[in-house]
Amino acid sequence: MSALTALLVFLISFMLVAILCKMPVSYALGTSSILVLAYGGLKLSIVPQFAFSGLDSFALLAIPFYIFAGVLMEYSGISKMLIDWIKSFVGHVRGATGIITICACMAFGVLTGSAMATISAIGKMMVPELRKDNYPNGYISALLAATCFLGILIPPSVPGIMYALASGAKISEIWMATIGPAFIFAFGYFLVNYIRVGRFEKNPEKIPMNLIEKTKDIGHTTIMAIPALLMPIIIYGSIYGGFCTVTEAGAVSCVYGIIYFFALKFINKKRIEITFWKCCAIAGASTATIGLLNAFSAVAGKVMTMVGISNFLSALITSHISSRWGFLLLINLLFLFMGTFMDINATILIMTPLLLPVAQTYGITPVHFGTIMIVNMCVGFLTPPFAVGIFVSTKIADSTFGETVKEAVPFILVGFLAILVTTLCPGYIDIFVHLFS
DSSP, X not given: OOHHHHHHHHHHHHHIIIIISOOOHHHHHHHXXXXXXXXXXXXXXXXXXXXXXXXXXXXXXHHHHHHHHHHXXXXXXXHHHHHHHHHHHHOSOTTHHHHHHHHHHHHHHHHHOOHHHHHHHHHHHHHHHHHHTTOOHHHHHHHHHHHTTHHHXXXXXXXXXXXXXXXXXXXXXXXXXXXXXHHHHHHHHHHHHHHHTGGGSOOOOOOOOOHHHHHHHXXXXXXXXXXXXXXXXXXXXXXXXXXXXXXXXXXXXXXXXXXXXXXXXXXXXXXXXXXXXXXXXXXXXXXXXXXXXXXXXXXXXXXXXXXXXXXXXXHHHXXXXXXXHHHHHHHHHHHHHHHTTSOHHHHHHHHHHHHHHHHHHTTOOHHHHHHHHHHHHHHHTTSSSSOHHHHHHHHHHTOOHHHHHHHHHHHHHHHHHHHHHHHHOHHHHHHHHTSOO
């Protein structure tokens, strides 16, 4: 069986199983891998061996820890704490409600690491406030879809862990590499928010408040937000302070989340409506999904190597693309397209073993390659026709798909700018990578 035939069997069977049969991505990967092995006359007994090897990693333990800690914080009512804290800094400026939404999504995403959790929690809190300030429904929906993935770009990030496992790069370096693009997104969104809404607002009423009162207000909201702010302090401080590894920091944050959850439950039972065991179930389901994805993607990667698909793609690309810039353009288009319809973790685990070796032949480092991939996949959350972020935000904001897409165009342009800077300026990425080294 030729490598091209194996690749076609894999891709066609994957699309048929995943899309037509609506099978989860992890099972579709496993099914396609088994079909390739069967078609090539290879032993199927190697499948469980490869699946086990995909899960046999100490670094992989970080994922359930961060997911569980994020779920506990998500259901502990920290979204209001963060919004009040950010509001005390932003003050009364034009477009303040939109700015608060952007910053709150960034801050909440840092704690949960989940785009869908962020859009749900912050959306429920901010949609009534945005409507009160006469923000159009379509714009509200587009704003939520554009900001929900910012937490993925700021550590701790599960996709960052997945890429590090797939590429062999350091998790801490991948985490730091995506911070720069996150700032580009944030400042670009601030500008879009002002041009689209802020400049049309009337000058807000000036509330007489001297420096002492302002300081007291910030101090009060900061104290109230300490439980939320401690989580990233614990994670970053323990990792970059050299006290523990990324995985161990995840365990520490998990312990902190459990302590905070039960302390809040003891102080005010009505404040947390969900039970601890329900949180365990939610975190367990998310962890199982990622675990299966990791196991079957390892099988797919090994099978592709065995039948020569990796070498075939490498030879195909290098023979038709002679320049580094041509390859960078290719992977940007590919990842942006895949981000519109595929799960970010699945794409990372499938494409990294295939394209990273080729990227390195063009002098592209694993950290730079991973940053390009993650940033493109995040923009895919917002890019039609299959934009997951838009589908979710339209329900929360009670908007239509067409209205949201129209309002999302400026945010998508900001995403393209972030992709451009990430691709052409690897030195900008390295600034953050070496910040604590």
